[in-house]
Amino acid sequence: MKVYAFGVDIGGTSVKIGLGRTSGWLFETRKIGTPPAPSPESFLAQIADVIKQRIQARGFRAADVLGIGVGVPGPVDAQGMVHGCANLGWGDVDVKAILEQHLQMPVQVGNDADVAALGEMWQGGGKGFSNLVMITLGTGIGGGVIINQHVVPGRFGSAGEIGHLHVDGQEREPCNCGNFGCLEQYASATGIVRTAKTLLAGHPEVASVLKNAGSFDAKAVCDAAREGDALANAALGQSMEKLGQALAMISCVVDPDAYVIGGGVSAAADVFMPPLKQAYRHYAFPASKDTVFTQATLGNQAGIIGGIKLIMSKESKEK
Incomplete structure (x- = not known):
């Protein structure tokens, strides 16, 4: 049973990466700096490497991990395509496809504010409300x-x-x-x-x-x-x-x-x-x-927790 998932909150100055259970318990976070005007491919590869390292360090198999939910500071369509991130200097970037290629597991992408809202609904100030x-x-x-x-x-x-x-x-x-x-x-x-x-x-x-x-x-x-x-x-x-x-x-x-x-x-x-x-x-x-x-x-953890809920929501919709 896949009981673990990653939440990733990409910001203009740093990226927060959290590992938690699908029950909502966040038990590990990591933070890496965001370089100036990062290349989407190399930057996303760096994020994927951190996730791989954490899976290995915990002794998990890829089959133990449901997937990764990612929040980015820009518009994101329903297919996971990012349509410009001013703070990162990005144009259109297929974040979902790039990360899935590196990680070989499901990835779901959303706007960072939307993902934070999802986190607050699930485990924060909006708990108990579906809308x-x-x-x-x-x-x-x-x-x-x-x-x-x-x-x-x-x-x-x-x-x-x-x-x-x-x-x-x-x-x-x-x-x-x-x-x-x-x-x-x-x-x-x-x-x-x-x-x-x-x-x-x-x-x-x-x-x-x-x-x-x-x-x-x-x-x-x-x-x-x-x-x-x-x-x-x-x-x-x-x-x-x-x-x-x-x-x-x-x-x-x-x-x-x-x-x-x-x-x-x-x-x-x-x-x-x-x-x-x-x-x-x-x-x-x-x-x-x-x-x-x-x-x-939830403060600064809203985006990470929301990322975990995002991939859970995606998986439940597909079943």
Whole structure:
């Protein structure tokens, strides 16, 4: 019986490789650095070598391992073809085929945010829900959509690009994607800071600890809001108004059981979750107003654990 599987989380600076049981117990992790602009073939061969070494070191046979689930930072279609990874300098790369050639075992590939969402559904903040949307609030905003415990990649692998939902028709500054008024311009970590700076510039008469902070980050805004700073609370309220509006739109299409909030900003869930829920309920279709909001719990292991679940989901669909 194949009771082991590998989860691989490929990032712009490092790759995390985890070995676990298909019961969900992750018992070994390894990390290797991501070289600048890595060649897909040589880089994936290096990852395959680490997996081979771990199989040998554990005394496993290839027949003991169900397969490998991989998350990559870019759009991935249902066939495992990666359609560009900006952080890696990749164009179209058939990650699934390359790794299967090296390892001679099943490989399933997904977008890293989708795979993390799968991990949170299985063993994290979304446990107990079969249909959820995960939102990662960091430098940008990522997302993953899970329906009936399976990732929804979309035709071109771009399902779950929540950060690029259009939420403001008056925006004059471009988003990194080239469009204007994207959600991550307001509700990401950088968006929260941008909103606070706009309020500071527009309301010099309002007292705020952020005025004397010089350069500040989203954590500083959340900390100030927690201490009752009026301007910080206003900035956070505006950012969460945009996020709540966006999630209400998603509910009209997906109607998930739950929203799982992760990413670096999620550490301040105690301060941003109340205004987020209030905004969501204001905009949501009546039947969706009671959607559950929960916090991600797996941290940096979400992608590895999600990778294990990804290959398990693939195998179960084929049986």
